[in-house]
Amino acid sequence: MIEEKGILFVLSGPSGVGKGTVRKALFSQKTDLKYSISMTTREKRPGEQEGVDYFFKSKEDFETLIEQKQLLEYAKYVNNYYGTPRNYVEKTLAAGHDVFLEIEVQGALQVRENFPEGVFIFLFPPSLEELKNRILHRGTETEELVLNRLKEARKEIEMMDAYDYVVVNDDVGFAVSKIQAIIQSEHLRRERIAKQYKRILEDEL
Structure with a gap:
């Protein structure tokens, strides 16, 4: 029996x-993936549960974790910290579960630096025009903010070289199928399972 560590x-x-839309569609199907639970210093909202929606921490505790390098990535928004706890991810992987993290580009680059053994998937828009339309359809942003987001998107697309795979989100269903194929193929990589197979052979000799 091969005991495989999660990815x-x-x-x-x-x-x-469309990161959130694709992630929700992926998790709506039967999946053994565990969603990465973020940590935050903001107040718990009604109905939110510790260890389900977020891990809630004080600002002092969060800053201690930063100093101890116990976060795979973190950022500060409106005077509150948000981040990905290393301990939760490593424990979940060690138990044999895959962990799935949906995150902005800057955060992903931090994770790449702190956890290079992860598998990094870049979700790409069919075109910048389509990306502009999607942002406009939200109806929550001014024309100036939309233009700023598009400028930022251009910069983020140029960071694509830091990723292992690129999936074009022209159709949510197709994008999910491609991500599922990536997950399956990563589990079949020789270097991930070679040691375990060799151990089985040694036990049988």
């Missing part, structure tokens, strides 16, 4: 590309 899969891409 960290990181889905990232520019704002408006």
Whole structure:
């Protein structure tokens, strides 16, 4: 019996590309993936549960974890910290579960630096025009903000070289199928299972 350690899969891409939509569609299907639970210093909202929605920490505890390098990535928004706890990810992987993290590009680059053994998937828009339309359809942003987001998207697309795979999100169903294929193929990589097979052969000799 091969006891395989889980793999960290990181889905990232520019704002408006549909990361959340693709992730929800992936998890709506039967999957053994565990979603990476973020940590935050913001107040718990009604109905939110510790260890389900977030891991809630004080600012002091969060900053201690930063100093101890116990976060795979973190950022600060409106005076609150948000980040990905290393301990939760490593424990889940050690238990044999794959972990799935959906995150912005800057955060993904931090994870790549702190956890290079992860598998990094860049979700790409069919075109910049389509990306602009998706941002506009949100109806929550001014024309100026849309243009700023598109400029930022161009910069983020140029960071694609830091990723292992690129999936074009022209259709959510197709994008999910491609991500599922990536997950399956990563588990079949020779270097991931060679040691375990060799151990089985040694036991039989």
